[in-house]
Amino acid sequence: MQKLFKQINKVIMAELRDGEHLGLGYGGEQSTFTRINAAKVRQIGNVDELYLGFNLINNGKRCTGSITLSGDVDEDIIRARSELDRLRAEVIQLPDDPYLVIPDSIETSVSEKVGHLPAAYEIPKNIIPSMGQSDLTGIWASGSVFMGSANSAGGFHWFASDSFSLDYSLITPNEKMVKATFAGTEWNQTAYESFLADSVNKLELMSLAPKKIEPGNYRTFIASAGLADVISMFSWGGVSEAAIRQSGSSLGKMRNEGQTLSPLFSLSEDFSSGLVPRFNGNGEVAPEKTILIDKGELIETLVSTRSAKEYGVTSNFASEGEGMRSPVVGTGNLGDADVLKALGTGVYLSNLHYLNWSDMIGGRITGMTRYACFWVEDGKIVAPIENMRFDDSIYNFLGDNLEAVTDSVLVNPDVGTYEGRELSAIICPGILLKSFALTL
Amino acid sequence: MDLQAILSGIDVNADWIGLRYVKENTGFRLVRDGKPEANTRESKQGIMVEVLVNGQFAYYATSRLDVISMQKAAERAVVLATAASNYSLHRFGTEARPVAKGSYQSPFVKAADAFSPGELSELLIKATSELKVSEKVVTTNAIARIVETESRFISSNGSDVDQKYLMVSADYSAVAQDGSITQKRTDGGLLAKSYQSGMEVFHEADVLSRCQQIGSEAVELLSAEECPTGAMDLLLAPDQMMLQIHESVGHALEIDRILGDERNYAGWSFVRLDDFGKLQYGSELMNISFDPYVENQFASYAFDDGGLKAEKEYLIKDGLLLRGLGGMESQLRSGINGVANFRASSWNRAPIDRMANLNLEPGDSSRDEIIGSVEKGVFMTSNRSWSIDDYRNKFQFGCEYAKLIENGKLTRTVKNPNYRAISNPFWRSLKKVGNRDTFEIYGTPFCGKGEPNQVIRVGHASPLCLFDKVEVFGGA
Numbered sequence: 030m031q032k033l034f035k036q037i038n039k040v041i042m043a044e045l046r047d048g049e050h051l052g053l054g055y056g057g058e059q060s061t062f063t064r065i066n067a068a069k070v071r072q073i074g075n076v077d078e079l080y081l082g083f084n085l086i087n088n089g090k091r092c093t094g095s096i097t098l099s100g101d102v103d104e105d106i107i108r109a110r111s112e113l114d115r116l117r118a119e120v121i122q123l124p125d126d127p128y129l130v131i132p133d134s135i136e137t138s139v140s141e142k143v144g145h146l147p148a149a150y151e152i153p154k155n156i157i158p159s160m161g162q163s164d165l166t167g168i169w170a171s172g173s174v175f176m177g178s179a180n181s182a183g184g185f186h187w188f189a190s191d192s193f194s195l196d197y198s199l200i201t202p203n204e205k206m207v208k209a210t211f212a213g214t215e216w217n218q219t220a221y222e223s224f225l226a227d228s229v230n231k232l233e234l235m236s237l238a239p240k241k242i243e244p245g246n247y248r249t250f251i252a253s254a255g256l257a258d259v260i261s262m263f264s265w266g267g268v269s270e271a272a273i274r275q276s277g278s279s280l281g282k283m284r285n286e287g288q289t290l291s292p293l294f295s296l297s298e299d300f301s302s303g304l305v306p307r308f309n310g311n312g313e314v315a316p317e318k319t320i321l322i323d324k325g326e327l328i329e330t331l332v333s334t335r336s337a338k339e340y341g342v343t344s345n346f347a348s349e350g351e352g353m354r355s356p357v358v359g360t361g362n363l364g365d366a367d368v369l370k371a372l373g374t375g376v377y378l379s380n381l382h383y384l385n386w387s388d389m390i391g392g393r394i395t396g397m398t399r400y401a402c403f404w405v406e407d408g409k410i411v412a413p414i415e416n417m418r419f420d421d422s423i424y425n426f427l428g429d430n431l432e433a434v435t436d437s438v439l440v441n442p443d444v445g446t447y448e449g450r451e452l453s454a455i456i457c458p459g460i461l462l463k464s465f466a467l468t469l
Numbered sequence: 470m471d472l473q474a475i476l477s478g479i480d481v482n483a484d485w486i487g488l489r490y491v492k493e494n495t496g497f498r499l500v501r502d503g504k505p506e507a508n509t510r511e512s513k514q515g516i517m518v519e520v521l522v523n524g525q526f527a528y529y530a531t532s533r534l535d536v537i538s539m540q541k542a543a544e545r546a547v548v549l550a551t552a553a554s555n556y557s558l559h560r561f562g563t564e565a566r567p568v569a570k571g572s573y574q575s576p577f578v579k580a581a582d583a584f585s586p587g588e589l590s591e592l593l594i595k596a597t598s599e600l601k602v603s604e605k606v607v608t609t610n611a612i613a614r615i616v617e618t619e620s621r622f623i624s625s626n627g628s629d630v631d632q633k634y635l636m637v638s639a640d641y642s643a644v645a646q647d648g649s650i651t652q653k654r655t656d657g658g659l660l661a662k663s664y665q666s667g668m669e670v671f672h673e674a675d676v677l678s679r680c681q682q683i684g685s686e687a688v689e690l691l692s693a694e695e696c697p698t699g700a701m702d703l704l705l706a707p708d709q710m711m712l713q714i715h716e717s718v719g720h721a722l723e724i725d726r727i728l729g730d731e732r733n734y735a736g737w738s739f740v741r742l743d744d745f746g747k748l749q750y751g752s753e754l755m756n757i758s759f760d761p762y763v764e765n766q767f768a769s770y771a772f773d774d775g776g777l778k779a780e781k782e783y784l785i786k787d788g789l790l791l792r793g794l795g796g797m798e799s800q801l802r803s804g805i806n807g808v809a810n811f812r813a814s815s816w817n818r819a820p821i822d823r824m825a826n827l828n829l830e831p832g833d834s835s836r837d838e839i840i841g842s843v844e845k846g847v848f849m850t851s852n853r854s855w856s857i858d859d860y861r862n863k864f865q866f867g868c869e870y871a872k873l874i875e876n877g878k879l880t881r882t883v884k885n886p887n888y889r890a891i892s893n894p895f896w897r898s899l900k901k902v903g904n905r906d907t908f909e910i911y912g913t914p915f916c917g918k919g920e921p922n923q924v925i926r927v928g929h930a931s932p933l934c935l936f937d938k939v940e941v942f943g944g945a
Contacts, residue, residue, distance in 0.1 A: 061549075062921050066730050069558035073549050074528035076817045076921075077542075078515060092586075093509040097532045112512070119508070122587035124594065126505050149545070150552040157556040167733040168920035196920075198733040206732070275501075275608040276644050276651045286649060382736070385856040387867055388885060388944040390651045395865045397858040399736075418856075418863045418889065446921035469863045469889050 030057065030079075030175045031139070031187050036102050037081065038179045041109050045181055051113075052132040054082035054310055055177035057098070058449050061149040063169040065197070068160035070153055078449075079175075081109060084132065084310070085116040091129040092120045128339045132180035134312045140303075144191030144214035146171050156195060159222045163229060167197025174450050178312040186314075188306035190214070190452055195221075196444040198400070199228055205235035205413050208254070208380055208400040212442045231401065240404045240412040242467070248375030249426075249465035250368055250405075253439035257455035258381040259394065259423075260356050263296070266389045268321050269351035270330040274340055279392040279423060283327035288424060290325040291431035295359030297321060298331065298347075302440070305354050305453045309333075313346035315354075325428075358457035361434025370408040371433060371461055376417075377403040377410065387420055395420040395468075418469040426462050433461040472623050475536055481543045483550070485521035485563045487624040488539075489774060490514075491816035496581075496615040500593035502601075502608065508586065515816035518542040522550035524560030530817040563626055565797050569776035573632040576765060577667025581615050581635055584668050589613055592671055599677045600643040602684035605691060608644040609684070613637070613671065614660065614914065620774075628776045636767065636926065637670050638663035638914055641680045645687035652690035652884060654683045654869055657708035658852040663767045663912035663926065686870055689882055695943035696871055696886040702846030703888055703939040704839060707909035709868055710829060710931035712852040715916070717892040718750075718757055719824040719927070721861035722784055723918075724795025724803050726822070734920050736859025739892065740790070745805050748790040751896030756830040757785040759794065759808040767912025767928035768825035775820055777809035784808075784827075788897070795822050814923035821919050826928040832902025839901045839935050846874040847941050849886045865889040885944030895936060903932030 034055040045051055057079035064072040079098035096112045098105045147155050156169060171193035178186045194212035209228045211221055272278035282288035298319040300307045307315045313334060320328050331347035348354060363371055382399035398417050403410045435458040443451040476488055492514040499507040515532040520543060527550035529542035596611035616636040623629050639662055642655040656662055656679055705713060721738045761769050761779035772778055775796050784792045796811025799822050813820040854867030871886035872879045912928040
């Protein structure tokens with residue numbers, strides 16, 4: 030795949046005219062998906078797709094596009110030339126773009142992670158029999174994901190990774206559920222079967238009669254997977270410099286009104302895990318670590334070079350959308366073994382669901398509890414709870430009401446597949462809250 | 470490309486083969502504060518080769534469109550179907566892919582090229598200028614999204630369906646600020662004005678008039694009082710009813726969801742298979758239709774992606790649940806009557822049960838009658854926040870703009886309006902439904918569902934609707 034990208038890149042860059050600047054983005058995947066319901070195969074298939082993105086700049090104007098590639102170099106060069114011609118015809122008609130960024134990065138990098146994955150035809154027999162009589166529903170995804178970036182200044186980056194994931198829910202007859210994800214780059218049948226058996230054991234706790242709790246404020250522990258859902262909200266109306274400048278960020282209060290979060294809360298963009306590439310769509314390489322919030326203080330935001338130009342600040346080479354690509358939350362002092370004791374009496378939330386800003390500017394988020402969520406009394410799990418809606422401000426539950434943070438983190442892989450298979454993860458601990466507002 | 474020749478040339482041992490070709494160009498233009506932010510076009514094309522072997526479907530979706538690649542794709546799909554057939558959830562026959570022949574062309578007056586890129590950019594720049602009604606308007610955005618789609622579905626049992634669409638979405642928004650108070654107003658919710666239509670929607674005088682109103686309302690909200698808290702009458706405008714129908718009726722009635730396919734992602738449903746024909750979903754004023762033929766509505770079509778012919782059907786009649794949102798696969802699995810809604814987001818995703826045009830039919834109350842009947846309540850418009858549980862029960866929705874209703878009259882504007890409720894009791898509290906004069910059509914390009922994930926377009930239309938004693942509240 031890298032060879033195809035290089036061949037197209039070489040031909041197209043050689044055809045640029047004076048004054049033209051071009052960035053090319055390459056992406057694709059060769060994936061096998063197996064959809065499972067009740068521990069049986071619901072749908073199965075392969076997706077083999079390639080695309081090429083263009084960012085053409087000419088005479089202070091800019092337009093972008095993308096096309097599907099066929100994998101045949103001769104055919105794809107014809108398609109790429111055609112798209113370049115279309116962009117050339119369009120760009121001259123557009124208004125000047127005062128904030129356009131000419132791709133000038135000349136850095137290069139290549140990263141290829143070759144995994145050991147089962148062949149597509151082996152997947153059903155590898156994963157289904159071990160599920161036994163469990164009511165398991167989920168999605169298997171495996172294969173290769175590619176991404177590349179090149180520009181007319183000579184920059185070139187390539188990232189390819191083989192991986193697999195089985196993201197699933199186990200469900201009891203009384204409809205209580207446990208969620209888990211088995212993911213990696215090297216398939217190991219024995220490790221899979223052990224992981225699955227562990228999930229089944231966890232499900233036993235859910236067979237207790239559920240407890241209905243009333244709306245109110247409760248001492249609450251939110252486990253790593255639940256906090257990851259909260260952190261994902263910071264990529265939408267959160268840590269983006271442009272969002273803050275355009276009055277569309279929940280963190281505007283931190284920038285403009287001196288509001289702070291708890292000194293126990295720290296958040297970074299940290300690429301040291303190597304799960305995702307550091308280069309962005311312009312081929313710019315972000316620092317390995319950018320501290321966004323340190324001990325409750327807003328230190329930096331994610332700044333694209335476009336925003337840097339518009340607002341006169343320094344770019345940290347964020348993506349154009351200024352969302353987090355590799356977020357990491359800092360740890361605290363609470364040992365995992367001490368969580369229930371520290372919680373005392375309250376609710377333990379393993380996962381959250383369907384979060385949305387109920388008041389973005391105010392920092393208030395609403396969502397649901399989901400999966401393994403329990404009522405805890407005197408440090409002991411008493412019963413699973415019926416799902417509850419929460420509606421609370423980050424300035425409360427990540428502010429004064431944040432009592433403790435666990436001393437270890439979990440890697441919560443992003444198994445999303447809307448625009449293609451995601452490779453990122455949110456790495457975070459669990460948090461203990463003095464109070465959390467459950468509303469319905 | 471001669472799809473029939475490709476199909477004829479595929480040599481594999483399968484009980485059925487289908488080819489679904491999709492080509493889609495999505496143009497997107499965004500102007501912020503008079504300056505271009507995005508001018509882009511995404512062009513996608515590919516084929517899903519699907520086979521049926523031993524009662525199991527499998528697919529190979531590829532952007533390699535030559536004959537040899539199609540043969541390889543079919544062979545690989547056969548291998549997958551064979552391997553999976555030992556563990557099939559359900560054994561299907563060819564009845565799951567009925568024979569379909571026909572075509573569809575979405576209606577439009579002005580073609581996509583009626584505006585040059587420069588002309589459309591100029592209009593969007595004017596729109597942002599019009600949105601800035603005062604210095605308190607700090608950010609303005611104008612968006613145009615134009616999608617041209619061709620799909621062709623042919624199969625070994627004789628289907629041949631050709632459908633072409635031109636779809637246009639637009640939105641204009643203003644963010645107003647005064648000190649620490651920030652308010653935003655859009656044109657009925659983000660891209661809620663999404664239609665199967667042509668470039669005629671960019672009629673300059675109409676666009677600029679709407680922008681004036683949007684900017685003015687954003688500024689008006691800055692000095693508005695907070696939405697009150699308490700249980701009171703709730704009147705929802707059609708642009709919020711869109712979201713209300715979508716989340717608390719549409720997703721709940723998807724048969725694949727009721728059958729548990731989505732339990733690891735979007736969730737399950739409070740509706741069970743034995744509820745059809747029995748469950749009083751809402752009050753007797755509630756009539757929900759699946760209607761794929763509403764002129765200009767966003768998700769109109771003639772056939773779904775499994776080849777089932779699309780027909781108008783009532784899902785809920787006089788409040789009683791009658792029929793589910795399920796294509797042939799779900800109907801065969803469940804034995805429940807469904808509709809033609811087995812749809813895929815593109816060539817690279819397998820079809821699943823999706824909403825299309827899902828509408829609340831008009832009642833017989835005029836706008837004045839409805840408002841006049843309210844002693845104390847809130848009239849909310851334009852969605853800005855949405856969240857609902859995995860069974861589609863407990864929801865909380867927020868709107869951009871609201872007015873108090875006091876003693877039968879609209880009075881003061883209030884900001885940050887929200888409400889929360891549980892689906893069944895909420896719909897049973899529906900106490901007035903507006904007549905056809907209050908009926909408006911909306912849509913969205915962004916309905917997410919499925920594993921692997923898919924985003925698809927849906928349409929929703931509704932009159933004004935009044936609900937009894939709903940918990941409403943304001944902002945942070």
